[in-house]
Amino acid sequence: MFTELNSILNTSPDSYTRGEFILVSDRQSDASFLIHHFLSFYLRARCKVCFLGLAQSFCHYSAVSQRLAKEKGQLVFFEGLKECLSVLTPKENNVESEAMNFLRDPPVGLRSLYEFVRSSVIGSDNMEEGAEQWGPSVLLVDDLSVLLSLGVDVGAVLDFSHYCRALVCSQVQGNMVMLVRCNGEEDDDDDGDIGSDVLLKGLTHQCNLNLHVQGLPTGYCKDIHGQMEVCWKRRQGDAPHMQKNLFQYKVYDKGASFFARGTSSAVL
């Protein structure tokens, strides 16, 4: 969990806005460090976390706290990579999870994956006695663009995120964090719709908060790894207009630091 990011977003594990859809996007960069931040943030906030790990296995995210959380039942981790194998190479005694059945039949869409999310978010209400009470449910997805590479239509992914938002943000009043990755330049008019760009635009319309990570426009720098644009939308209670802030960041071994443009410790 990055304390500087918490102060930028004006949240803390003790007080955060509920019912928010946070979109983490990157273009020719890697924003997955933000997913690590949000995972530890919501685990520390004692929320029940449903994590769709489509890009990496569980070991990638496991710090000590995550492993404990999984054992205690706070974290439901969906291993996309393992489930893919079980769908593609079915064995007799393997109980096949329906969640990834879009691999066999992409036009079907992501309804089964949504059903999995629904069961883990709503199913947490029926708990055994003696189990710990966790806070509101949180859905983390890493990352959505993998689904595009697996043959799912952009419309289907947008429907999936819409349904997840209706379920997690509006119905259960929990939070949702999704990672979307784009490659390629913006304003690529020649190709028409590039799937990941259309997906990013659609998700940007749906989200409350967008953290867009990019490389520096001036090129590679050893001390500054990139810039992050924080874009607030649909803030309840405020006037309906957007607010954008630009920060630069540097990723360390155990964290990341964020600072305003031009105020990197290497410069000052």
Added chain:
Amino acid sequence: MLSELLQGIESGGFLIIRGKLIHILCFDVSEEELKDGLKPSDTQRLHIHNAYSDPLGWTGHPNFTVQQFSLEDLTNLVKQTSQPKPAVLVIDSLSWILRHKTPPAVCQTLQQLRKGGAVRAVIGLLHTDMHQRGTVGSVCHLATSLISVAPGVKGKEAVARVTKRSKSGKVMQDEEIFCIAEDFTVTILSKPSHAEHKTNSTEEEQTDPTANLTFNLRLSDSELEAKQKLTLPFVFSKEKKTALLHPGPGSGRILYEPDANDDYDQEDPDDDLDV
């Protein structure tokens, strides 16, 4: 023109409600989000049809699905309130519907709604960056009034380009800067200053290098005259040409008488060959 448009439909945008009977078909936002910030007196006159929670029928008991976006279903929906007057239908958003139904079908439904009597006016929201230009163009072509919103120069302002097609065929276009206050009233600020843009595009004035110097580089009028009268030494004017070609009396002449030393024969340097 924006304010006329907003008042003519008797509801400003899809956020400001001042009209009589308004049905809102919500795909993009939940009912709570839509009602957030509106006064209870306004929300009472709204009939919000929730198509947000289950637009594709995945949960098994949907309220309104996207497949129901057709003339009959919409007419039934609007007539549910059993009011004699035709209502205003607000659709949030058309982009959602266009993702699931073909553009021709959507355009056909919109046109049928317009011609049918159940709905007085249809207000739709379209996210143009989500669709191809052709789709956007087709849907916009159906509309009698089109308000395109773009971000303004300053944070809270936005620029609205309004196109209005009247029944007589006249098309009026206008561009205005507006901002929306917290109570959702629209304030038209000003027209965007086109003059500013034009001066930027004309050539910049040449800066005067002889200004702000500690010494004088400028010429007075008499000096300027003298300068222009001056003939340059290596410029061939007509007078100079004639002077050179026809030397007048008194100019230097060169007289040459060949000397014996000048008669140097390369093949007979000592001049003793009997050739």
